[in-house]
Amino acid sequence: MSERIDAAFADGPAFVPYLAAGDPDYEASLAYVEALDRGGADVIELGLPFSEPIAEGPTIQGAVVRALDAGMTPERFFEFVADLDVEAPLVCMTYYNLIYQYWGSADRSEARAANASGETASEEGPRPFVERAAEVGLEGFVVPDLPAEEAAPLREACDEFGLDLIFIVAPTTRGERLQRIMDRVSGYVYVQARLGTTGARDDVSDQTGASLERLREWDVPKAVGFGIKTGEHAERIVAAGADGIIVGSALVDIVAEGHEEGRPVEETATRLEALARELAAGAERGARRRGEDAPEPEQP
Amino acid sequence: MPALSELEDAYERYVLENEDGFVDEFRERLRDFGGRPTPLQRADGLSERYGREVYLKREDLVHGGAHKLNNALGQVLLATYMGKERIIAETGAGQHGTATAMACAHLDMPCEVYMGRTDVNRQRPNVFRMRINGAEVNPVDVGRGTLKEAISETMRDWSRTVERTHYVIGSVVGPHPFPAMVRDFQAVISEEAREQVIEKTGGLPDAVVACAGGGSNTMGSFAEFVPDEDVALHAVEAGGSSLDVDEEAGVAPNSASLSTGAEGVLHGARTKLLQDSHGQIMESHSVSAGLDYAGVGPELAHLVETGRVTPATVDDEAALEAFHRLSTAEGIIPALESAHALAYLEAADERGVDLGETVVVTVSGRGDKDLETVIEETEKRGLESAPDMRVFEGGLR
Ligand SMILES: Cc1ncc(COP(=O)(O)O)c(C=O)c1O
Numbered sequence: 057m058s059e060r061i062d063a064a065f066a067d068g069p070a071f072v073p074y075l076a077a078g079d080p081d082y083e084a085s086l087a088y089v090e091a092l093d094r095g096g097a098d099v100i101e102l103g104l105p106f107s108e109p110i111a112e113g114p115t116i117q118g119a120v121v122r123a124l125d126a127g128m129t130p131e132r133f134f135e136f137v138a139d140l141d142v143e144a145p146l147v148c149m150t151y152y153n154l155i156y157q158y159w160g161s162a163d164r165s166e167a168r169a170a171n172a173s174g175e176t177a178s179e180e181g182p183r184p185f186v187e188r189a190a191e192v193g194l195e196g197f198v199v200p201d202l203p204a205e206e207a208a209p210l211r212e213a214c215d216e217f218g219l220d221l222i223f224i225v226a227p228t229t230r231g232e233r234l235q236r237i238m239d240r241v242s243g244y245v246y247v248q249a250r251l252g253t254t255g256a257r258d259d260v261s262d263q264t265g266a267s268l269e270r271l272r273e274w275d276v277p278k279a280v281g282f283g284i285k286t287g288e289h290a291e292r293i294v295a296a297g298a299d300g301i302i303v304g305s306a307l308v309d310i311v312a313e314g315h316e317e318g319r320p321v322e323e324t325a326t327r328l329e330a331l332a333r334e335l336a337a338g339a340e341r342g343a344r345r346r347g348e349d350a351p352e353p354e355q356p
Numbered sequence: 357m358p359a360l361s362e363l364e365d366a367y368e369r370y371v372l373e374n375e376d377g378f379v380d381e382f383r384e385r386l387r388d389f390g391g392r393p394t395p396l397q398r399a400d401g402l403s404e405r406y407g408r409e410v411y412l413k414r415e416d417l418v419h420g421g422a423h424k425l426n427n428a429l430g431q432v433l434l435a436t437y438m439g440k441e442r443i444i445a446e447t448g449a450g451q452h453g454t455a456t457a458m459a460c461a462h463l464d465m466p467c468e469v470y471m472g473r474t475d476v477n478r479q480r481p482n483v484f485r486m487r488i489n490g491a492e493v494n495p496v497d498v499g500r501g502t503l504k505e506a507i508s509e510t511m512r513d514w515s516r517t518v519e520r521t522h523y524v525i526g527s528v529v530g531p532h533p534f535p536a537m538v539r540d541f542q543a544v545i546s547e548e549a550r551e552q553v554i555e556k557t558g559g560l561p562d563a564v565v566a567c568a569g570g571g572s573n574t575m576g577s578f579a580e581f582v583p584d585e586d587v588a589l590h591a592v593e594a595g596g597s598s599l600d601v602d603e604e605a606g607v608a609p610n611s612a613s614l615s616t617g618a619e620g621v622l623h624g625a626r627t628k629l630l631q632d633s634h635g636q637i638m639e640s641h642s643v644s645a646g647l648d649y650a651g652v653g654p655e656l657a658h659l660v661e662t663g664r665v666t667p668a669t670v671d672d673e674a675a676l677e678a679f680h681r682l683s684t685a686e687g688i689i690p691a692l693e694s695a696h697a698l699a700y701l702e703a704a705d706e707r708g709v710d711l712g713e714t715v716v717v718t719v720s721g722r723g724d725k726d727l728e729t730v731i732e733e734t735e736k737r738g739l740e741s742a743p744d745m746r747v748f749e750g751g752l753r
Contacts, residue, residue, distance in 0.1 A: 106635075107638075110515075110623070112512075113512070130634055131634075153635045154634065156635065157635030158635065226515075229358055233358060251515060251516050251518065252515055253516065
């Protein structure tokens with residue numbers, strides 16, 4: 057388990073921003089992630105772009121396409137992580153095929169041919185990816201298309217290298233499935249605030265309280281995401297009991313806008329930092345309200 | 357996905373155990389609404405040409421013009437048993453969308469279909485048919501705008517609406533229980549074909565040939581023959597314009613995932629996929645929209661791996677030639693998807709593969725939807741085997 061992630065949730069609510077690595081290009085993206093760090097990120101979720109991002113709404117799909125077009129690959133991603141100068145621990149958010157298909161330094165076509173002819177069993181499965189992730193200093197993974205039932209190999213590799221495996225719990229997740237996730241999750245649990253794909257919304261779902269209630273007994277921090285956009289949303293979610301807030305699309309929107317309007321990288325970075333501060337401050341206010349035994353959070 | 361456990365439960369109860377008489381109602385509707393059983397027809401012209409007995413399983417005669425109705429009707433009916441209120445589906449060739457739209461109109465369910473923009477443009481007759489049956493058609497602009505993008509988009513819709521919506525997947529792909537359930541709904545093809553071929557020839561065929569996109573027609577055509585070890589099973593994939601890939605551009609000019617793909621995970625299934633060396637899924641290509649998918653059903657991939665099913669590829673041009681051959685020799689205009697299977701009769705001979713005395717080929721659908729594409733592609737290639745399309749005063753278009 058990552059001690060750095062534990063620490064990030066230990067004192068006060070955690071602000072967990074997301075950006076797709078390499079969006080819109082490698083250099084700008086480094087500056088953007090570093091801006092979030094300056095803005096008060098406690099953990100940063102970095103998207104490793106996959107060609108079929110089925111859990112994402114249009115905003116993050118756009119980011120993924122820009123990053124892929126600019127040449128992002130798993131290996132470039134690891135270089136990107138190594139190049140980053142940030143305080144916050146980093147979590148990789150990606151899809152299982154990229155983890156499963158990573159063969160480390162082995163030549164894939166040779167390895168494949170050898171495997172097919174039954175010569176050398178080369179290393180298939182998640183271990184080489186996790187090993188490389190640990191090497192560049194990543195602390196964990198979120199893999200939206202990997203069900204807990206199929207997660208044993210990745211869980212094992214994460215245990216071996218001391219990384220966290222974070223699962224997403226949807227409002228509809230119940231019964232045995234919830235139990236299986238509880239048995240496998242570490243670091244924090246990603247509580248989906250509402251059904252559907254990622255994307256910023258103008259209100260925050262009132263399902264949050266009920267979702268958190270179901271996980272009350274779990275001894276991992278609960279970070280709520282999907283649709284958080286403003287400091288005020290952050291405040292309400294934390295006041296409702298969340299240990300952290302995850303914000304992606306609202307930040308990616310700033311990157312997209314900067315890219316479309318041809319803004320200088322510094323200007324977009326400044327905007328990102330400002331929204332990060334607003335969100336982190338909102339989360340703090342939410343925690344104080346909770347401390348003061350504040351009135352029930354208003355319904356959106 | 358809780359929706360999947362709910363579906364798995366419904367599949368086991370209704371489909372496998374016939375709870376509330378689901379299977380009986382399904383069979384009755386397949387017969388009365390769907391027009392089953394379809395004939396197994398001896399193809400005289402082709403039999404003579406290839407010097408063997410060629411039998412055609414005529415899924416083109418199913419209501420809607422393709423095998424796709426078997427599955428769509430099964431799933432929409434199941435959704436009514438599950439108390440769902442809304443149906444969504446993806447479609448490539450538009451055949452599955454059309455079948456779903458028809459089943460929805462028949463069973464009084466609202467229906468929305470996601471379809472890649474490229475496919476909307478090349479399969480217009482089916483877009484009209486879906487609309488006329490009352491379905492909404494949502495074009496998908498992501499990527500190259502074909503089937504895999506449509507599937508991703510439908511999954512996104514489902515993740516927002518699972519509580520009242522059933523997603524009718526169009527092939528033996530996606531997460532469990534879809535591959536097994538779709539196979540069961542399509543197994544009626546081989547169930548009938550097996551009985552019919554025994555009745556007509558007194559025995560089992562030497563080979564069964566079917567085209568594979570996602571693999572529902574293939575699995576349906578093979579299912580009841582799998583235990584008959586002496587019956588060779590051939591899955592014919594789209595070789596497109598070439599079996600080479602352009603890794604840089606992220607495109608495979610074919611859809612031959614069984615023959616050239618590598619194992620990976622997509623849309624909730626571990627199976628053979630067209631992917632680059634990093635694990636990014638590649639755009640596929642086929643002249644026939646219904647075969648244009650970067651993956652294939654996991655069970656079919658497994659049957660190939662264990663040697664029970666032989667994969668083969670047929671390129672765009674050979675499929676077009678077979679399209680014309682069947683049309684002129686037998687008076688049946690096949691779907692371009694099915695034309696791949698028919699082309700294999702010719703290709704097998706050329707490649708020295710002996711299909712034996714008696715061959716069953718599934719004509720998975722009829723080709724009306726493909727006429728625009730066929731005319732254009734035939735002209736472009738100057739195919740000699742095809743009739744001249746320009747003979748009409750003023751041209752066709
Ligand atoms: C007529 C026809 N045949 C075959 C296919 C291929 O799909 P599958 O391999 O799932 O049968 C399609 C798909 O749309 C089709 O329309």
